[in-house]
Amino acid sequence: MVAAEDAGKIGVAERLGIEANMVVQEIGWDEDVDDDVRAAIEEKIGGDLLDEDADEVVDVVLLWWREDDGDLVDALMDAISPLADNGVIWVLTPKTGRDGHVEPSEIAEAVPTAGLAQTSTASVGDDWTATRLVAPKSAKSKR
Numbered sequence: 001m002v003a004a005e006d007a008g009k010i011g012v013a014e015r016l017g018i019e020a021n022m023v024v025q026e027i028g029w030d031e032d033v034d035d036d037v038r039a040a041i042e043e044k045i046g047g048d049l050l051d052e053d054a055d056e057v058v059d060v061v062l063l064w065w066r067e068d069d070g071d072l073v074d075a076l077m078d079a080i081s082p083l084a085d086n087g088v089i090w091v092l093t094p095k096t097g098r099d100g101h102v103e104p105s106e107i108a109e110a111v112p113t114a115g116l117a118q119t120s121t122a123s124v125g126d127d128w129t130a131t132r133l134v135a136p137k138s139a140k141s142k143r
Contacts, residue, residue, distance in 0.1 A: 013044035025050040028064035034125035066100030076114035089133040
């Protein structure tokens with residue numbers, strides 16, 4: 001059983017659909033990321049997050065994204081490259097009212113341009129919201 005004090009941390013990884021032994025790559029790390037979220041995911045996968053320079057095939061990409069980080073479509077295209085066929089990209093953005101907040105409409109506009117589909121959102125930590133992106137079913141079957 002999970003100890004009560006760990007229940008909140010473990011919940012983040014589970015909300016993001018992250019399971020033991022998954023390969024998770026982190027892009028966009030900076031001083032402002034939520035270390036509790038990172039620790040919960042590392043605990044769940046039983047290892048470290050891969051950095052943006054890794055060249056392995058990954059199950060999940062965590063993309064920390066802020067308003068001033070540049071072109072989201074370009075970042076998503078880069079994030080797709082190492083993704084396994086059934087892989088997921090989570091775009092983590094600061095919540096409304098926080099420095100670097102990204103309007104949901106900006107994500108919604110970038111997603112189809114990058115050839116992805118938005119499926120859900122989740123709150124992760126006090127300061128971040130995660131948006132789940134996947135390759136559309138029709139695109140997967142053509143690969």
